[in-house]
Amino acid sequence: MALFGKKKLTTVKVRKREMPDGLWIKCPGCDEMLFKQELEAALNVCTKCGHHFQLPRMARIALYADEGSFVEWDAGLVSVDTLGFTGTSSYVAKIKENQAKTGCDDAITCGRILLAGRPAALGVMDFEFLGASMGAVVGEKVTRLIERGTAEKLPVIVSCASGGARMYEGLFSLMQMAKTSAALARHAEAKLPYITVLTHPTTAGVMASYATLGDVIVAEPGALIGFAGPRVIKETTQQELPEGFQRAEFLLKHGLLDTIVARKDLKPTLATVLDFLQPAPAVA
Amino acid sequence: MAHYALPFEKPVAELERKLDELRHLTNKQNVDVAHEIARMEQKIAETRKEIYAKLTPWQTVQVARHPLRPYALDYIRDMATDFVELHGDRIHRDDRAIFGGLAKLDGQRVLIIGTQKGRDTKSNLECNFGCAYPEGYRKALRLMKLAAKFRLPIVTLIDTPGAYPGIESEERHIAEAIALNLREMFTFPVPIVVTIIGEGGSGGALGIGIGDRVLILQNAYYSVISPEGCAAILWKNRAYADRAAAALKITARDLLQMKLADEIVAEPLGGAHADPKLMAQTLKQSILANLRDLQTYTPEHLLKLRYEKFRVMGVFEERQKAVASAGP
Numbered sequence: 001m002a003l004f005g006k007k008k009l010t011t012v013k014v015r016k017r018e019m020p021d022g023l024w025i026k027c028p029g030c031d032e033m034l035f036k037q038e039l040e041a042a043l044n045v046c047t048k049c050g051h052h053f054q055l056p057r058m059a060r061i062a063l064y065a066d067e068g069s070f071v072e073w074d075a076g077l078v079s080v081d082t083l084g085f086t087g088t089s090s091y092v093a094k095i096k097e098n099q100a101k102t103g104c105d106d107a108i109t110c111g112r113i114l115l116a117g118r119p120a121a122l123g124v125m126d127f128e129f130l131g132a133s134m135g136a137v138v139g140e141k142v143t144r145l146i147e148r149g150t151a152e153k154l155p156v157i158v159s160c161a162s163g164g165a166r167m168y169e170g171l172f173s174l175m176q177m178a179k180t181s182a183a184l185a186r187h188a189e190a191k192l193p194y195i196t197v198l199t200h201p202t203t204a205g206v207m208a209s210y211a212t213l214g215d216v217i218v219a220e221p222g223a224l225i226g227f228a229g230p231r232v233i234k235e236t237t238q239q240e241l242p243e244g245f246q247r248a249e250f251l252l253k254h255g256l257l258d259t260i261v262a263r264k265d266l267k268p269t270l271a272t273v274l275d276f277l278q279p280a281p282a283v284a
Numbered sequence: 285m286a287h288y289a290l291p292f293e294k295p296v297a298e299l300e301r302k303l304d305e306l307r308h309l310t311n312k313q314n315v316d317v318a319h320e321i322a323r324m325e326q327k328i329a330e331t332r333k334e335i336y337a338k339l340t341p342w343q344t345v346q347v348a349r350h351p352l353r354p355y356a357l358d359y360i361r362d363m364a365t366d367f368v369e370l371h372g373d374r375i376h377r378d379d380r381a382i383f384g385g386l387a388k389l390d391g392q393r394v395l396i397i398g399t400q401k402g403r404d405t406k407s408n409l410e411c412n413f414g415c416a417y418p419e420g421y422r423k424a425l426r427l428m429k430l431a432a433k434f435r436l437p438i439v440t441l442i443d444t445p446g447a448y449p450g451i452e453s454e455e456r457h458i459a460e461a462i463a464l465n466l467r468e469m470f471t472f473p474v475p476i477v478v479t480i481i482g483e484g485g486s487g488g489a490l491g492i493g494i495g496d497r498v499l500i501l502q503n504a505y506y507s508v509i510s511p512e513g514c515a516a517i518l519w520k521n522r523a524y525a526d527r528a529a530a531a532l533k534i535t536a537r538d539l540l541q542m543k544l545a546d547e548i549v550a551e552p553l554g555g556a557h558a559d560p561k562l563m564a565q566t567l568k569q570s571i572l573a574n575l576r577d578l579q580t581y582t583p584e585h586l587l588k589l590r591y592e593k594f595r596v597m598g599v600f601e602e603r604q605k606a607v608a609s610a611g612p
């Protein structure tokens with residue numbers, strides 16, 4: 001389940017090397033050298049080949065929210081080392097390290113936005129924070145987001161990314177899948193729209209709960225999306241994985257996604273979809 | 285008595301071997317060693333009690349995976365009557381890693397669902413070592429909907445290393461199959477009693493693991509990741525599974541203490557495999573007692589309590605943001 005371990009962190013580091021603080025970045029999609037400022041102006045999408053780099057948390061919020069409309073909810077929730085987890089380093093140290101790295105408390109930021117004038121409850125997961133693994137804080141914030149969305153009759157949008165459950169919180173982390181899904185059952189019962197955006201990568205426990213329960217599920221091009229990690233599947237089955245396995249395009253072909261949308265088109269697409277998914281009028 | 289000994293059961297196995305010798309001697313030479321035999325039997329019981337009283341978390345995992353441990357269908361055989369198995373997800377296939385059907389427990393009608401492991405190569409190939417594909421979870425969902433429609437309480441028996449991580453699993457969307465069960469299990473207006481009877485392997489277990497009561501057998505475990513998987517990530521070595529098992533807090537006692545399980549079902553001395561019939565009776569009584577209690581609630585109340593039960597799971601700190609106060 002948990003895919004966010006050392007191996008994953010290594011890939012994060014590799015990706016960081018692709019994006020040094022220098023002026024130029026080499027695109028893994030087309031090997032072109034890209035001018036960093038230009039890349040950022042293009043929402044971290046390669047202007048040559050369309051490769052989608054990860055988008056930092058605040059830029060991601062700005063991608064969906066009308067300027068100045070974001071009001072944060074449930075800030076100040078912090079992870080606790082409830083198991084007293086001792087591995088090669090302590091969980092507390094990991095949390096501190098990731099808080100220092102990202103300047104954020106945990107792997108998700110939630111709030112209310114206007115999306116092209118339409119009010120919505122938004123959650124944005126950040127892979128930079130411990131691989132956006134889901135512990136009690138992520139689970140609680142997603143649950144509160146959905147509950148408040150239900151109470152205020154708002155559409156809920158979750159921009160997903162995750163390496164899986166947060167192993168350091170043991171079975172508590174698994175139970176966040178239950179908790180968030182329970183809240184979605186009530187949101188669905190209220191006939192309110194729920195949309196998920198799957199970004200690179202969205203896997204494991206998050207994928208097997210709220211990421212997959214969207215009324216409409218949108219993915220970014222090239223995003224790795226799945227339950228088990230490709231390495232685990234390869235080791236278990238001793239099979240070669242098919243070309244493009246677990247990429248957004250593969251999932252679309254197999255009928256597991258509604259649509260793939262390029263980053264620059266996400267906001268207008270969500271706005272259009274929201275216009276169709278109106279809450280049913282209350283019966284008088 | 286079990287003839288398969290786990291490494292830490294060696295002292296018991298050694299005593300049992302001596303006991304066999306004594307008995308053999310009695311038969312062959314007609315020497316009266318009844319006294320010796322009785323003494324040996326008592327020593328075996330004491331040794332076993334001693335070992336099982338202080339199992340480490342990793343030893344508990346080994347007991348939970350004991351090749352002679354009763355599996356879900358063994359419990360059906362020993363505690364249920366009128367079992368009618370209902371096959372298939374009506375879409376793709378009949379997954380043998382998850383079975384389900386109608387059954388009676390002391391006359392109480394229930395719908396029962398379980399994950400099933402195999403005893404030998406043939407049966408393990410059939411049920412994929414207890415690792416279900418999406419169609420297993422979809423079969424479970426289909427049957428639970430049936431239970432909801434006809435107001436049958438749902439009983440689930442969980443013993444799986446996890447959902448199957450394979451190419452076809454992904455192609456048929458294992459994540460969706462599990463996610464849908466999680467959401468829908470919060471909507472069924474009938475009592476649900478979940479029991480972890482052996483291995484509670486992560487999302488694959490949780491996929492039929494939402495209930496009003498979550499019971500766990502004394503030597504079962506329930507974890508977000510296998511101890512070996514955790515060890516591979518943390519120490520880059522699966523051999524450190526014992527450390528991982530301890531760190532993850534996955535035993536019945538840990539989970540009860542953290543309120544992630546409601547009740548521990550006692551196992552016979554030496555584990556469930558030492559006396560499967562007794563184990564089945566104990567489990568049946570626990571399930572029935574919980575069902576009797578749950579049947580006193582209205583469906584609405586039941587759903588509310590089920591929501592609240594899982595809603596509070598998770599420990600975190602909430603820092604009050606410094607808010608400028610107008611007060612003095």
Ligand SMILES: [Zn+2]
Binds near residue numbers: 027046
């Ligand atoms: Zn490129």
